[in-house]
Amino acid sequence: MSENTMTNEPLLSVEDLSVAFTQSGRETLAVDRISFDVRKRETVALVGESGSGKSVSALSVLKLLPYPTASHPSGRILMNGRDLLQADDGEIRKVRGNDVSMIFQEPMTSLNPLHPVEKQIAEILKIHRGMGDAQARTRVLELLNQVGIHDPEQRLNSYPHQLSGGQRQRVMIAMALANEPDLLIADEPTTALDVTVQAQILELLKDLKRKHGMAMLFITHDLGIVRKFADRVCVMTDGKIVEQGPVAEIFDNPQHDYTRHLLAAEPKGQPPATDTEKPIVVQADDLKVWFPVKRGFLRKTVDHIKAVDGIDVTVREGQTLGIVGESGSGKTTLGLAILRMISSTGRIAFKGQDIQTHSWKEMRPLRRDMQIVFQDPYGALSPRMSVAEIVGEGLKVHFPGITAEERDRRVAKALEEVGLDAATRHRYPHEFSGGQRQRISIARAMVLEPKFVMLDEPTSALDMSVQAQVVDLLRDLQKAHGLAYLFISHDLKVVRALANEVVVMRQGKVVESGSSEQIFDAPRTDYTKALMAAAFRLEAAPEGIVSV
Amino acid sequence: MDSRLTKDMENAGYDVLNPLAEETAPPPRKMRLSPINQRRLMNFKANRRGFWALWVFLVLFILAMLAEFVTNDRPIIAVYNGELLAPVFVDYPEEKFGGFLAVTDYRDPFIQEEIAANGWMLWPPVRYSYRSVNHDIPIPAPAPPSWTMDKEKRCSRYPLGAEDPNCNMGNWNWLGTDDQGRDVLARLVYGFRISVLFGLALTLASSVIGIAAGAVQGYYGGWVDLLFQRFIEVWTAIPTLYLILIVSSFLVPGFWTLFTILLAFSWVALVGVVRAEFLRGRNFEYISAARALGVSNPVIMWRHLLPNAMVATLTFMPFILNGSISTLTALDFLGFGMPPGSASLGELLAQGKNNIQAPWLGITGFIVISLMLSLLIFIGEAVRDAFDPRKSFL
Numbered sequence: 001m002s003e004n005t006m007t008n009e010p011l012l013s014v015e016d017l018s019v020a021f022t023q024s025g026r027e028t029l030a031v032d033r034i035s036f037d038v039r040k041r042e043t044v045a046l047v048g049e050s051g052s053g054k055s056v057s058a059l060s061v062l063k064l065l066p067y068p069t070a071s072h073p074s075g076r077i078l079m080n081g082r083d084l085l086q087a088d089d090g091e092i093r094k095v096r097g098n099d100v101s102m103i104f105q106e107p108m109t110s111l112n113p114l115h116p117v118e119k120q121i122a123e124i125l126k127i128h129r130g131m132g133d134a135q136a137r138t139r140v141l142e143l144l145n146q147v148g149i150h151d152p153e154q155r156l157n158s159y160p161h162q163l164s165g166g167q168r169q170r171v172m173i174a175m176a177l178a179n180e181p182d183l184l185i186a187d188e189p190t191t192a193l194d195v196t197v198q199a200q201i202l203e204l205l206k207d208l209k210r211k212h213g214m215a216m217l218f219i220t221h222d223l224g225i226v227r228k229f230a231d232r233v234c235v236m237t238d239g240k241i242v243e244q245g246p247v248a249e250i251f252d253n254p255q256h257d258y259t260r261h262l263l264a265a266e267p268k269g270q271p272p273a274t275d276t277e278k279p280i281v282v283q284a285d286d287l288k289v290w291f292p293v294k295r296g297f298l299r300k301t302v303d304h305i306k307a308v309d310g311i312d313v314t315v316r317e318g319q320t321l322g323i324v325g326e327s328g329s330g331k332t333t334l335g336l337a338i339l340r341m342i343s344s345t346g347r348i349a350f351k352g353q354d355i356q357t358h359s360w361k362e363m364r365p366l367r368r369d370m371q372i373v374f375q376d377p378y379g380a381l382s383p384r385m386s387v388a389e390i391v392g393e394g395l396k397v398h399f400p401g402i403t404a405e406e407r408d409r410r411v412a413k414a415l416e417e418v419g420l421d422a423a424t425r426h427r428y429p430h431e432f433s434g435g436q437r438q439r440i441s442i443a444r445a446m447v448l449e450p451k452f453v454m455l456d457e458p459t460s461a462l463d464m465s466v467q468a469q470v471v472d473l474l475r476d477l478q479k480a481h482g483l484a485y486l487f488i489s490h491d492l493k494v495v496r497a498l499a500n501e502v503v504v505m506r507q508g509k510v511v512e513s514g515s516s517e518q519i520f521d522a523p524r525t526d527y528t529k530a531l532m533a534a535a536f537r538l539e540a541a542p543e544g545i546v547s548v
Numbered sequence: 549m550d551s552r553l554t555k556d557m558e559n560a561g562y563d564v565l566n567p568l569a570e571e572t573a574p575p576p577r578k579m580r581l582s583p584i585n586q587r588r589l590m591n592f593k594a595n596r597r598g599f600w601a602l603w604v605f606l607v608l609f610i611l612a613m614l615a616e617f618v619t620n621d622r623p624i625i626a627v628y629n630g631e632l633l634a635p636v637f638v639d640y641p642e643e644k645f646g647g648f649l650a651v652t653d654y655r656d657p658f659i660q661e662e663i664a665a666n667g668w669m670l671w672p673p674v675r676y677s678y679r680s681v682n683h684d685i686p687i688p689a690p691a692p693p694s695w696t697m698d699k700e701k702r703c704s705r706y707p708l709g710a711e712d713p714n715c716n717m718g719n720w721n722w723l724g725t726d727d728q729g730r731d732v733l734a735r736l737v738y739g740f741r742i743s744v745l746f747g748l749a750l751t752l753a754s755s756v757i758g759i760a761a762g763a764v765q766g767y768y769g770g771w772v773d774l775l776f777q778r779f780i781e782v783w784t785a786i787p788t789l790y791l792i793l794i795v796s797s798f799l800v801p802g803f804w805t806l807f808t809i810l811l812a813f814s815w816v817a818l819v820g821v822v823r824a825e826f827l828r829g830r831n832f833e834y835i836s837a838a839r840a841l842g843v844s845n846p847v848i849m850w851r852h853l854l855p856n857a858m859v860a861t862l863t864f865m866p867f868i869l870n871g872s873i874s875t876l877t878a879l880d881f882l883g884f885g886m887p888p889g890s891a892s893l894g895e896l897l898a899q900g901k902n903n904i905q906a907p908w909l910g911i912t913g914f915i916v917i918s919l920m921l922s923l924l925i926f927i928g929e930a931v932r933d934a935f936d937p938r939k940s941f942l
Contacts, residue, residue, distance in 0.1 A: 341840060367842030380833040384855040390834075393851075394841040444837065 010037035010078075011215050012061065012100075012183055017075030019056050019065065019239075030056045032239040033074060038183060043209065043216040045226040045247075047262070048236035049463035050434065054219050057236070058185050060085075061217070062100055063092050079183070098128045101176040105188040107168035111160040117144070117171055118156040124178045143174040146211075148204055165327070166197035170204065177208060184209070185217045190225070194326040194490060196541060199534035202229060221463060223262060227251055228538050235259045265465035267497040269475060271320055274500045274515055278316040280352075281452045281484035282338060282370075287311045287346035289330070289337050289508075307333040308344065309508035313486070315452065318478065320485040322499025322516070324492060324531070330508040331488045335454045338486065339370055351451070368398040371445035375457035377437035381429040387440055388425040391415065394448045414447035415440075418473060435466035439473065446477060454486045459494050471497050492535040496520055504528050591934040598930020605923040612741035619674035619734040622654045626669035635669075655680065657707070657714065675718040676731035678738040678891035682721060684714075689729040690899070690906040694720035724908040726899050732912055738891035740916065746803065747873040751865060753811050754872075758818030759861060763849050765819070766826025773823070780816050788813045796884045806885065810875060817868055818861055825857035859935045866928025870921055877917060893917050 019031035031053040038044045046054040059065050061077055061084065077084040079099065084092060096102075104110040111120060121143060122136040131139065137156070144152035147170040160168055169189060176184055186205065190198035206229060209216055218230055226233050227247060234244040235258065243256040254260045288311075290304035307330045315321045323331040337344035340355060340363050348356045350366060358366070374380040381390055391411045395402065402410075412422035418439040429437055438458060445453055455474065459467040471494055478485060489495050495502060496516065503513040504527070512519060512528045523529045530541030593599050617624055622635040633640060635654060642649040645662045652659060655675065663669050676682065684705040685691040694702055699710050702720075706712035723732035765773045792801075792809055799805055829835060830853065838848050879885035880894025893913055900910025 339840060341836065364842040364844075367840060370840075372837065372840040374833040374837060376833055380837050382834045382838075382852050382855075385851075393838065393843060397842045397844075441837070444841070448841075 009039065011040045011042075011080065012038040012217070013076075013078040014057070014061070015076045015078065017057065017060060017077060018073045019053070019060055020071050020073050021069055022071065023069065029073075030070075030239055031060070034234075034236070034239075034241045036234050036241060036244060038215050038217055040182070040215055041209075041213050042232065043218055043230045045218045045220060045230035045233045046236055047220060047223065047226055047233055049221055049262075049465065052236040053239040054236045055187055058102075058187055058217060058219050061185060062096050062102060063087070064102075094128075097124050097176075097181075098179045099181055100183045100185065101179070101181040102185040102187065103169070103172045103176050103189045105191050107165060107172050107192065108160065110172055111168060113160050116157045116159055117163075120171065121175050121178055124175060128179050139178070140174075143178055144171075146177065146208065147171070147174045148200075149174075164197075165193050166200060169193060169197075169201050173201075173204065173208070177212065180212055181214060183215045183217065185219070187219045188221070191220075191222075195492065196326060196530060196534040199538050199540040202538055203540040205229075223251075223464070224538060235262065261465060265468050267459075267468045267471040267494050269472065269497050271475075271496075271498050271500040271516055272318055272478065274319065275316070278318055280314055281317050281350070282313070282315045282486070283347075283349045284311065284313040284338055285347045287313065287334065287337055287344055287348065289333050289342060289344045306508045308337060310346075311503075311505070311508075311510055313338065313503065315484045315486055317451070317484050318482040319501065320478065320487050320499040322495040322502040323486065323488045323505060324490060324495055324502060325505035325511075326490060326531075328507075329505040331505050332456055333508075334505070335372075335456055335486055335488050339372060339454055341372075365398075368394070368448045369451040370454070371448060371450040371452070372454045372456060373438075373441050373445050373458045376461055377434045377441060378429075378461075380441050381437055383429055386426050386428055387415070387432075390429070390440065391425070391444045391447050394444065398448060410447055411443075414443040417446060417477070418443045419469075433466075434462055435469065438462060438466075438470055442470075442473065442477070446481075449481065450483070452484045452486070454488070456488045457490070460489065460491055467491075467494060474498060492520075492532065504531065588934040591936070592930050595930035595933050598926045598928075598933070601923045601926035602930070605920075605927060608740070608920075608923075609744060612737055612744065615737045615741050616672075618672055619676060619731070619737050620672045621675060621677040621680035622652070623669035623671050626663055627667035628663050628669075629666050631667075660714070671718050673718065674720075674722070674731065674733055676721075676734040678730065678735045679889060680731070680734070681729040682719070682725055682731060683729070684719070685721070685725055685729055689725050690727045690903055690909060691721060691725045691729070692906070693722060693724040693908060695722070723912050724906065726896070726909060727903055727906075732896070732909065735891045735896060736893075736912060736916055739893045739896060740920065742803070742886070742891060743873050743876060743893055743920070746807065746876050747869045750807060750810055750814060750872040751869045753807075754815040754868065755818055755861060755865060757811070757815040759822050759854070759857065761815065762819040762822025763826050763854065763857065766823040767830055767845070767849050767853065769827065769830075780819060784813070784816055786813070792879065792884055800887060801879075801884060802887055806876065806879065810872070814868070814872065814875075817871075818864060821860045821864060822857045825860055826853050829853045829856045863928075863932045863935050866924050866931060870924050870928070873924075874917075874921065 014037070015035050016033050017031060017035070018029060018033050020027050020029050034057060036044065046057060048054045056065065056070075060072065061079075063084065072085055075085065079095065084095065087095070118137065118140055121140045122131075122133075125131045125136045125139055140156065141152045144155060149155055149167060149170055155163075155167075160171075163171065172189075189205070190201050193201060202225065205216070208214070218225070220226060230247050232245065233247050233250050234241045235250070235256065236242070237258045243250060243254065243259050250259060251263065254263055287308055288306070289308040290306050292301040293303040293305060294300065295302045309330075311334060313321065313334070323334060325331050333342065336342045338348055340348070340358065344356075346356070347354060350370065355363065355366065385393075388408065388411050391414055392407050395407045395410060399407070411425060415422045415425055420436060420439050420443065424432075429440065432440065438461075442458070458474070459470050462470060474485070475498060477483060485498070487495060487499050500516050501514070502516050502519040504511040504519065504525075506527055512523065512525045519528060520532065523532055533539040533541060611618060616636050620636065624634070624636050626633045626635055628645065635652070639651045642652040642659065645652060645659050647653075647656070647659060654660065654663075654669070682691075686697065686701050686704045699715075703710045703712055703715035706715045709715075721731050721733070723736065726732055726735065761776065765776045788810070792806070795801075795805070795809055826849070835848060835852055838852055876885060877892075877894040877897070880892040881898050882894075883898065885894055886892050893916060896909060896913040897917070900906075900913050903909055
């Protein structure tokens with residue numbers, strides 16, 4: 001924490017700010033009279049769950065909201081003593097990217113896919129500093145060096161798709177730093193990144209902040225990040241700041257119920273005990289999914305992308321096998337291959353029966369027993385079907401003989417079981433929150449009473465407190481029905497709460513596997529150690545162990 | 549009921565025999581629009597021009613569908629010797645009334661007098677069909693509209709002059725006659741009907757084929773898609789108009805001949821859109837979820853993907869309808885359309901071109917065609933607004 005936190009006058013002062021959105025005559029208040037200060041060289045975190053208004057508040061600072069749909073019924077935003085809300089377009093443009101700059105959550109969509117790195121960064125220098133080509137290039141190289149991009153000369157002409165997620169975020173940061181702003185607004189800058197990359201980016205931001213003496217407004221839902229990086233924290237819910245103060249004070253002695261609720265929201269509980277006596281539900285030996293790389297006129301296969309490269313997996317009844325790894329490590333591909341959703345080689349056995357050679361038609365009766373819950377609660381439900389239709393669809397396929405009333409009753413029961421009011425089953429998915437939608441997805445899988453469920457990052461799109469609830473629900477369902485889970489996640493906290501066996505994957509291969517306690521408490525390989533450090537202590541690993 | 553389920557339900561604390569009333573209430577029928585459709589309807593109504601265009605078009609369309617009751621050369625109903633007759637629907641031989649023709653000519657004064665003496669008949673507002681020739685026009689055809697002439701002049705060719713009972717409003721040529729002495733208004737009403745019906749049928753049929761073809765290509769992708777796309781490229785390179793010219797040289801063009809030839813080429817219009825929607829949609833997680841449930845491919849395409857593609861399709865449809873109508877009009881204008889004698893807007897335009905001295909032909913044709921196409925475009929715009937995802941989501 002910086003030592004001069006209390007002595008400085010505020011750099012940014014948000015006073016009594018409200019944001020309202022007007023749609024078809026109806027006005028909704030997204031932010032309700034919030035006030036906070038950001039002092040020089042200080043990091044302030046805005047914490048809250050999705051929909052709490054934290055991003056909207058941050059966007060108001062640079063007037064980036066869709067006006068006139070958005071409006072500010074009250075408030076002032078003072079930057080160096082000037083009210084930004086009153087500034088006209090020309091004035092605010094001089095502030096954007098110059099005094100105040102911003103980095104966004106999704107580095108892929110925040111960069112223009114058609115411009116190379118040099119052009120993207122140089123643009124700001126040319127606009128605000130009036131630099132020429134040569135001058136700008138020198139400065140771009142300097143910035144790329146600062147944000148830790150290797151061989152910056154080589155990267156000048158790279159397009160965003162040629163960079164990894166972490167590198168893209170570094171380029172975004174370079175753009176934000178180009179004009180040495182006084183204040184950097186970071187809107188969930190690491191949410192879309194892997195844990196290891198997240199640790200690196202946070203390290204970088206901290207480093208740069210110290211070097212440049214910037215202040216930072218950090219928006220996040222992750223309390224771990226707040227505790228480690230922020231000086232002060234504002235807790236937001238329903239558009240209001242319910243509590244603010246120094247990080248240590250808030251974390252040690254939370255006053256407001258909501259803060260306590262947030263702090264208690266970490267996934268908890270114990271995974272099922274390992275029991276090698278239980279019958280094996282799914283077993284895969286030497287499973288390989290290779291995608292051919294074809295080149296030349298005759299499309300000859302010159303190489304393979306080895307998404308899954310010789311993996312053995314065993315899942316027992318009532319047990320959970322966790323698959324962890326960074327994005328691109330092949331964990332989802334592995335899960336889909338086991339369910340025969342994509343083709344693979346190697347033996348796959350379901351309840352002792354070899355299913356690798358089954359045709360799509362022969363697989364159909366087995367689909368009842370093997371189900372998937374997907375990551376994105378918004379994409380996984382057809383927006384044009386009611387909840388009853390969505391959950392009942394599998395019943396139509398696998399129990400064609402049952403009556404409509406019977407089907408309806410089973411749907412209602414499945415919804416009750418996942419903690420939803422069965423009376424809401426005639427509504428459409430868009431009327432439900434993210435957590436409720438994920439429960440509907442789970443109900444869709446559970447209504448068929450499967451033996452085996454593949455859970456593909458079922459919690460990663462959810463808020464912390466909702467994550468904890470979904471984890472509890474999954475554990476309860478497992479206990480009640482003796483389900484075998486294949487749990488795929490990059491979130492090690494959730495895996496620790498659910499899985500009794502863990503496989504760590506990297507580039508299609510197993511790095512380490514074993515019981516959950518052993519992997520989490522005594523990791524053997526450097527990679528697993530780095531993963532644990534990044535996930536639980538937000539520590540960046542030394543170079544060479546994890547990807548950049 | 550599955551015994552395992554019963555047990556589970558009892559374990560979970562349910563009274564299996566007496567489920568809660570609201571739990572088992574039958575789902576409401578689809579009478580209530582889903583919120584998204586309500587919003588679409590609202591957006592459609594918000595576009596006032598499109599909303600009114602729809603009403604105007606519907607009125608015109610219904611009138612045209614009832615053309616036989618609006619403008620016809622035979623009465624709607626007649627009573628003759630105490631017998632109720634419906635000449636609109638039934639072709640009575642003339643001997644019934646003492647004549648000798650196979651089909652009664654009700655415009656014949658002799659038949660009219662015979663029926664008037666032994667009963668009565670009810671004429672439609674305009675007493676011409678699209679084929680009937682007015683033999684009593686005072687000026688050689690094409691004759692100008694009747695209201696441009698005074699009563700003397702108008703009735704000069706009737707046997708009793710101005711006193712003739714047939715020289716009445718029902719026998720007026722409101723929009724004049726064409727160069728064969730046929731009533732322009734009657735031909736307009738019948739021509740409008742056939743244009744719209746032809747357009748609707750062609751749009752519907754080409755949409756069905758286009759959607760099916762696009763769905764298959766988009767969903768299966770790969771070789772199916774590749775081959776089909778190349779085929780479509782070759783197919784669309786064939787010049788339709790010349791093909792029709794060639795075909796009409798050895799086949800008598802009629803409604804269904806034209807329909808078939810045009811359909812063979814118009815179905816490609818929607819393929820691209822639907823294919824794109826299916827290509828996009830097949831990777832959605834809910835499609836994967838349906839596949840994981842074991843739902844079959846046709847059901848996935850029908851239930852999960854088609855609703856996505858329908859938005860784009862419905863948006864395109866009014867414009868395809870317009871295209872179909874103008875194609876038919878163009879062919880008629882060139883003389884390669886409907887068989888000679890049929891009511892058609894294109895033929896009316898051609899007559900207007902050939903008879904510059906009779907401006908009512910060309911002006912009427914122009915006004916009606918542009919009105920019809922404009923109304924459809926306005927409706928199409930409103931439909932597009934209504935389905936605009938930026939307006940109907942969130």
